[in-house]
Structure formats: structure tokens, C-alpha cells
Amino acid sequence: MSSQHPEGGPLTDGPADPEHDPTASYGLEPGYVRRLTDRIVSTTRETAPLHSPLGGQPLAHVPQSSDDDVARAFERARRAQQEWARRSIDERAAALLRLHDLILDRQDEIIDLICWESGKARKHAFDEPLHVALTARYYARTAHEHLDTRRKLGVVPGLTRVEVNRLPKGVVGIISPWNYPFTMALCDGLPALLAGNAVVAKPDAQTMLSALLGAELLEEAGFPRDLWQVVAGPGSKVGTSIIQRADYVCFTGSTTTGRLIATQCAERLIGCSLELGGKNPMLVLRDADVERAAEGAVRASFSNAGQLCVSMERLFVADQVYDRFVERFVSRTEAMTLGATLDWGNDMGSLISADQLETVTRHVEDAVAKGARLLTGGRARPDLGPYFFEPTILEGVTPDMACFGDETFGPVIALYRFHDEADAVARANEGSYGLNASIYSRDGARARTIARHVLCGTVNINEAFGATFASIDSPMGGMRESGMGRRQGSEGIHRYTESQSVATQRLIRFAPMLGMSDETYGKVMTAQLRLMKKLGRA
Template identity: 75%
Template sequence: MSNSIPAGGPLVTGPGDPEHDPTAAYALEPDQVAALTARLLATTGETVLTRTPLTGAPLAQVPQSSEADVAEAFARARRAQEAWARTSLAHRQELLLRLHDLVLDRQEEILDLIVWESGKARKHAFDEPLHIALTARYYGRTLRRHLDTRRVPGVIPGLTRVEVNRIAKGVVGVISPWNYPFTMALCDGIAAIAAGNAVVSKPDSQTMLSALLAAQLLDEAGFPRDLWQVVSGPGAQIGGAIIDRADYVCFTGSTATGRRVATRAAERLIGASLELGGKNPLLVLRDADVEKAAEGAVRAAFSNAGQLCVSIERMFVADQVYDRFVERFVARTQALTLGATLDWGNDMGSLISADQLETVTKHVEDAVAKGATVLAGGRARPDLGPFMFEPTILEGVTPEMACFGSETFGPVVALYRFNDETEAVARANDGEYGLNASIYSRDGERARALARRIACGTVNVNEAFAATFASLGAPMGGMRSSGMGRRQGAEGLLRFTETQAVATQRVMPIAPSFGLSDESYAKAMNLSLRLLKKAGRA
């Protein structure tokens, strides 16, 4: 396996721990950090130090918000939302398309910041501005289709006019994760403001700067500044304050935390969409193109070092192609270039933290101790970066091993043989999760039929995850313990609206009139129903 290290030595050097040594060098320029953190509503005077996973060097002292700051954020957002809800759809579309161009124009700056904060390979960071540009363009082109008032049939043709309006919910709370710090901070909120809402955003504490850059780009695109508020702090301290004030909540993160978010939202009778954990399966059928399946499997398992909700952690391979697939998959995995740098060229980057490294290491060590075989990888690589871990393929994983059913959220995948496709589907559906799946087969029709039997919110045929993830007209979300609600597509926008029906009655009321008795009115209505049925009316 080839390696990559920063040319000329470490990316950043410093004389010591900046918490005790104020002369320690930071990875980012102070002016750059100050410009970003100025976008925060945080008045406590407290800060939290963040570090880059690339080298462990300090990045920024991030100001922390209090519950009072959260309350002020919602007050500002509500005032802005009242005016914003009255703006035309055409104006909103114009700003969304302006955001699309800004994201593409500022792409290199965005990529640098994502890599600094997350440690991911630059090519995987590229997925984030790409996804935001696609999201902004999709809603910028389709807003009228989704939100325009529409007519539906009235009960009495010609006399009852019925319109359906979409009314913005108000202020949406967005609690976003660290693994895709730019796109997850922005993609749900883009749909929310497109629908006429305001947003209060709480990004993960480890990746605040990417989220703050996203907010800065919204300002530059022309969205009202108070429409998008950003607060910072641990979820345990201010997450509840957001849920208690929001009119709708978007949460992306662990299933355990998602359950708590859902419970708290339910107590207030507000809606919530939750994208949670996954133990995602990939099926290689007997007629699959083995080379294409092996190439896709590498991206499915090791993109963003496996720190992706839709990442594949279980592969079920038909007996007829198992040996050939394993040979090609292992070879491709061993050829990956690892590196903790800002440069293009790395096939896989770093895990984000010591906690993630510990989880991945424990899962692999536990599996090996209980009899699993490592076909590739299996080791931490501190020589490349403090939290680097090799892309790892395991064989012989059994139910008593931690990585069998629990989400690893790292570059670790287990291989399993199967004889029968019905058996493979049953094993793919085993467990509590249902987020994403992948099927490789030369017979697209058969694969699509099989996809309907897999209990996952998205299924990709002959692709890892990008086909559904990047198709913005397609809804994305989980079944079972992988969440509820959908982002993207019409569902991803309409979740932020209330449906309002307005009916206008003309000429006569829906009641006895023109001297009809109640009994005569009932007979007339019965006759009308029969005639309308014959006429094919709904």
C-alpha cells in the first residue's frame, strides 16, 4: 500500500500545546478564523480549541454559545422569517442559483477548510461543494413546481373551487454532524429557506469553520443575514434549547441521539427528520461484472475513510464470483494511496479523532481475537497522521464480534458468501438499520426488482452511493432505526411546509337550498354521487 506525506515535513509546526503556550502556531491565519467566527452568535466569552486531524495542530479557538444565545438566535430568525415568507418564489430562486455559482467559484477555499477540519482526502471533500451546488440548482429550478398554489377538484364541479397552499413552518433547527461538515450544515437548511423558513444551525463542535463558511456564502448570495443563525456548543448543553424553540428539527447523527431528539420533538408536537446510523449492505450477484463491482466496492467502503452514513460495511458475494471478486477487491484496496495532506492524489484520508480511531481499532482487534481474518489493512498508521487507519477487509466475521452488527463508521468492511439471492436479501435486511444498499448485476431489471425487497431508503444498482446521493430529485433517508423523513426531492422541501386547503363555494351552499328539504337534499346528493362516478370523476 503506497503512502503520502506532506512534502517538506509537517504541514504545521508549533512549540507546544496552545492551551498552555500562546506562541504555538495555528494551521489557519487568525484573520481567516476571525472572519468566520464573527458569523457566530456566541456571547459567553468561552472558547473551545479545535485541531486538524491532519497533524493534530491547532486550528481555532471557537466561541461558545449559551442558551440565552440560542433564544436570541430564534428571536432574530423569527423576525427575519416573517418578511422572508412574503418574498416571491422568483426572488428565492434567483438567490439559490447565485449560491450555486458562488460555491463553484469558491471551491478551492471550501475544499481547503473541509480537509483541514475533517482530515478527509481532497477528492472526498469535493463531494461536498458538488452536493451543495446540485442542491441549490435543483431547488432554484424546481421551486415553483413544488410550492406554487395548486388546484384540486372540488366536491361540486364548477361550484366548489379548492386550492392547496404550502405555508412555511417558521424557524427550522438544523443539528448537523462532523463527517460532511459543509454539505450537512447547509443542504437541509437550503431547502428550509427555499420553502420560506428561517434556520438556526448548530454544527458539530469539531467542524464549526466549514459550517460558518457555508453561512458566509449565504450572506454573499444575498439571503438576509438574520435568516440563518449559527450557534456553537455541545449538543448536551444547547441541543435541547434548539428543539424546544424550533418549529421543525433536522438532525443527522447517531441513532441513540436521534431517538432522544425524536422524543423531545414529539413532546412538543413538532415534526422532525432524522438521518441516523447504518450497517449498509452491498450485494454482488452471480452475473456481476467483477471488475466493476470491485472498483465500486472500494468507493462504497472507503470513501471518507468509511465515515459516511451510507458507507458499506457488509458485502454479500455470490459463490460463483466470490474468489474472483475478493482477489480484485483486495488488490484494489492494497493499491490505495493514503495521506493526511491538503493535496489531490490521496485515495483515502484520516479519521477525524482519537475517539473514532479507538472505535475502529477495537472493532478490528475484537474481530481478529475471535477468529476473523484480515485480508487487507488492519493497522493504525501514526506515521501518516495521528488518526490514520488502513482500509481494512475482514473475512469470517461472526455475530459475537462487535463489528458484525454495530456500526463501525470507519474504513472496515466484512465479506460474506451466499448461495441463494433470497438468503442474501434476508441477510442484508438483518439487524435494525435500513439506510443504504448497493447491488451489482449485469441484469438491471432483476437488480431493481431485488432492490424492492431490501429494507433501505436508498438502493444503488451498479454504484456505491453516489447515484442516489447526487440525484437531487430522488428522496434520501432511512428506514427502521436509520431514521425518518427524507431530504432531497419534493419530500425534502415539503417537509418544511404546512399544507393549507382553501375552498371557495359559489352559487349554492353545500346544504339544502332552493327550497329542498333535508330528505330531498340527501336524495339529490346520492344521485349526484352516482352520476359523478359514471362520469369518472374522482
């Protein structure tokens, strides 16, 4: 594996105030950080430090929000939502299209900030503005398809007119993670805005600036500033405060936290959507294109240093191609370039934090100590940055090892050989997760048949995860302990609406008429039911 070290020295001329605006020395104009952090609803005078995982440098001092600040954010959001909901669908969609263009115009700035905050390679940071732009354009172009009033079948043909309206829920609380700080902060909220809602967002403390830049772009695109409120602080404090006030909650994160949020939402009888953990399987079948599968496995396992909810941690390979596949997979992995620069040349960047590094190191050391074979990688790389860990391939992982069933969320994957495809599917379905899977085969029809037996919310054929995740018209989410609800597609916007049925009845009423007795009325209605069945009516 080749390496690139961080570039030293300031990237721009101009004054730098490390205490109040430390990113001035990173190529950002003076006042840039303050401009972003001023968007946080905070009156506490408390701040939390934010550091870059690339080299541990300070990035910002983030104002913290109190319970009163969260209450204030919801008050502002509710006032803005009432006016926003009165705007036409076309007006709301137009703002999304303006956002699409703004993101593409400023993608270099967005990518730079994501790299500084998350430590990921530039090519993985690029995925984020791309995904948000795709999401904005999709929902803008399909707005009427999802939100227009729809006619439904009435109980009495020609005499009962039924319409279904889609009404906004009100104010949506969005609690987003650090691993994709720009796209996860925005992509779930865009359909909420289009549906006429407001948002109170709590981005993860480790990546606040990327989320705040997203909020700034929303305002520049024409969304009212108060429509998207941002608060900051510990999830146990600020997250709970959001759940106590929101009309709906959207959360992406750990299964443990997701259970708590689901319980709190149930107590208030409000809905929630939860995209949670995964131990995602990839299946390489006997007829797979080995070179294509090996290339896909590298992306599936090591994109964003494995810190991707839909990345693979278990790789099942058919006997017939196992040795050839392993040789190509290891070779491609060892050719990867690791680096802590903002350049395009890096294949993998840093983990986000000391906690993530500790988890990855512990899982690998535990596996090796209990007999797993290390095919490549397996070491931390402090020479590159404080949280770097090499892309790692393990063989011979057994159920007594931590990385067998627990989510590592790092650049570590375990290889398993299989003889029978039914057995491989059964092993892929082991455990309690069910988020994403991948199947490689030259026979697409057969792979799609196998996919129906894999208990995951998304399955990619001859691709790692991009095919489903970038196809915004299709739902994305998890089965079992990987979550509930879906983002993207019609489900991704309808979760933020209340369906309202309005029926208009003409001529007849649902009661005896013209002196008819209750008994006669019952016989007439029964005869009508039988007639409707003969006529093929629903």
C-alpha cells in the same frame, strides 16, 4: 498501501498568532478564523478548542453559546423570516443560483478547510461543494414546481374551487454532523430557505469552520445575514435549546440521539426529519462485472475513511464470482494511497477523532480475536497521523462479533459468501437499519426487481452511493431505525412547509336549499355520489 506524510512548515508568509488565529500558518490570511467564528451567536466568553485530525494542530478557539444566546438567535431569525417570506419565489431562487456560482468559484478554499477540519482525502472533500452546488441549482430551477399554489379537485365539479398553498413553517433548527461538515451544514437548509423559512444551525463542534464558511457564502449570495443563525456548544445543551424553540427540526447523526430528538419534538407537536445510522449492504450477484464491482466496493467501503452514512459495511458476494471478486477487491484496496496532505493524490485520509479510532480498533480486534480472518489492513497508522487506520477487509465475521451488527463508521467491511439470492436479500435485511444498499449485476432490470425487496431508503445499481445521493430530484433517507423523513426532491422541501387548503364554493351550499328537508337532502347527496362513481369521478 502507499503513504504520504503531512507537509511540514508554514504554507504562507505573514504573522501567525497561534492562540487566537492558529490557521494563519496553514495558508489562511490573518483574521480568517476570527471572521468566521464571529458569526456564532455567543456572549459567554467561553471557547472550545478545535484541532485538525491531520496532525493534531490547533485550528481555532470556538466561542460557545448559552441558552440565552440560542433564544437571541431565534429572535433574530424570526424577524428576518417575516420579511424573507414576503419575497417572491423568484427572488429566493436567484439567491440560490448566486450561491451555486460562489461555491464553484471558491471550491479550492472550501476543500482546503474541509480537509484541515475533517482529515479526509481531497477527492472526498471535493464531493461536498459539488453536492451543495447541485442542491442549490436543483431547488432554484424547480422552485415553482414545489412551491406554487396548486389546483385540486373540488367536491362539486365546476362549483367547488380548491387550491393548496405551501406556507413556510417559520424557523427551522438544523443539527448537522462532522463527517460531511460543509454539505450537511448547508444542503438541508437550502430548501428551507427557498420555502421562506429562517434557520438556526448547530454544526458539530469538531467541524465548525466549514459550516461557518457556508454561512458566510449564504450572506455573500444575497441571503439576509440574520436569516441563518449559527450557535455552538454541546448537543445536550444547545441542541435541546434549539428543539425547545424551533418550528421544525432536521437532524443527521446517531440513532440514539435521533430517538431523543424525536421524543422531544413529539412533546412539542412539531415535525422532524432524522437521517440516522446504517449497516449498509452491498450485493454482488453472479452475473456482476467483477472489475466494476471491485472498484465500486473500494469507494463504497473506504470513501471518507468509511465515515459516510451511506457507505457499505457488509458485502455479500455470489459463490460463482466470490474468489475472483475477493482477489480484485483486496488488490485494489492494497493499492490505495493513504495520506495527510491536501493534495489530490490520496485515496483515503484520516478518521476524525480518537473516539472514532478507538471504535474502529475495538471492532477489528474483537473480530480477529473471535476468529475472523483479516484479508488486508487492520492496523492504526500513527506514522501518518494520530487517527489514521488502514482500509480493512474481514472474512468470517459472525453474529457474536461487535462489527457484525453494530455500525463501525470506519474503513472496515465484512465479506460474506452466498449461494441463493433470496437468502442474500434476507441477510441484507437483517438488523434494524435500512439506509442505503448497492447491487451489482449486468442485468439492470433484474437488479431493480431485487431492489424492491431490500429494506433501504436508497438502492444503487452498479454504483456505491453516488447515483442516488447526487440525483437531487429523488428523495434520500432511511427506513426503520435509519431515520424518518427525506432530504432532496419534493419531500426535501415540503417538509419545511405547511399545506393549506383553500376552497371557494359557488352557487350551492352544503345544506338543504329551496325548502328541501334534511331527509330529502340526504337522498339527493347519495344519488350524486352514485352518479359521480358512474361518471368515473375521483
